[in-house]
Amino acid sequence: MLLLIPGPVQTRPETRAAMAQDIAPWDRDFQAVYARIRERIVAVAGGTPGVHATLPLQGAGHFVTEAAIRTFVAPGAKVLIPMNGAYAQRMARLAREAGRVVVELPLTDTRGATAADILPALDADPSIGTVAMVFNETGSGIVNDAPGIGDSLRARGIRLILDAVSAFGVLPFPLADHPECDALVFTSGKCLEGMPGMGFAVARMDRAEACAGNAQSWSLDLSDVLANAKRAGWGSIRFTPPVQAIAAFDVALDLYEAEGGQPARHARYRANADALYDGLVALGLRPYLDKQHQGPVIVTIHQPADPRFDLMQFVDALKRRGVLISNFYNTSAPTLRIGAIGAITTDDIRRAVAAIGATLDDMLAKAA
DSSP states (O other), rough: OOEEESSOOOHHHHHHHHSSSSOOOTTTTHHHHHHHHHHHHHHHOOBTTTTEEEEEEOHHHHHHHHHHHHHOOOOOOOEEEEEEEEHHHHHHHHHTTOEEEEEEEEEOOOSEEEEEEEHHHHHTTTOEEEEEEEEOOTTTTBBHHHHHHHHHHHHHHHHEEEEOOTTTSSSSOOGGGOTTEEEEEEESTTTOOOSSSSSEEEHHHHHHHHTTTEEESSOHHHHHHHHHHHHHOTTTTTOOOHHHHHHHHHHHHHHHHHHHHHHHHHHHHHHHHHHHHHHHHHHHBBSSSOOOOOOEEEEEEEEEETTTTHHHHHHHHHHHTEEESSOOOOSSEEEEEEEEOSOHHHHHHHHHHHHHHHHHHHHHHHHO
């Protein structure tokens, strides 16, 4: 089966094989693996040892995103969120239900946000101290200009929390160049091609220590994750994690480095997305985004206008041809979400495009 969703992604056999073992999470041998992974993540993030630390948290991306908001935004404080996609909406809900004051900035979901979008909202409300934003929005496929926005925030003394769940390891945002960023968060099952189950925040240690007491949750307190590591060692784990997923992630990092790291991974995904975009256009389908706004992670297209088209029937029929895509969409218009990431190549993409075309032909012909 060819898995074309924006995560969890298709993985390599070596990564999956690492799951086939029983592991005690507090065993000293495994603690060395865990500590090594934390160091490697700081390096991938372009962070500075001794300044930045990897703060892992069990669970999905929503868990570590909420933890970052709870930790780095004080209860009752304001946080500005650019609202240009489904995952920005989810971030706003996480912040609001955590008791933070959300200032929503409505934007279109057909292009990425820039500093020019953000700064007027900050000018209008000087009490905003933090911007929280999604780097890569997998609702539509746009990429927000996190580096440019971060530079503008730094000049104004505004903090940043960056949801890089579907961007980390592919879209560059070197933390050493962005001291305004309190935390960059991501998960194991996306662009680094590990198995799902772990979230990670790469955070400034001084800020995490200064924000101790904000979280109002033991489980979601990144300051406590840091305090535990300093007390018990960087190979320590507060609560029982998905240990096999961590072991597989170590292998996934090996494969990432062997491929050539961020530049090579980005180039492969970019080629995948371009081949997917162009192939779907050649089938007569209409992309949701103009080509200049199309990111490298997911391609979203309008569903065929034919009233006989049915999303669930299409997804099931395509699956029978060996290609699995998302069976839901996050845009206001009905769309199809097709991932370009994971352990796949442009040959896989071409095979998927052919299967999509054949499935549409067969489905609409039978419906006629």
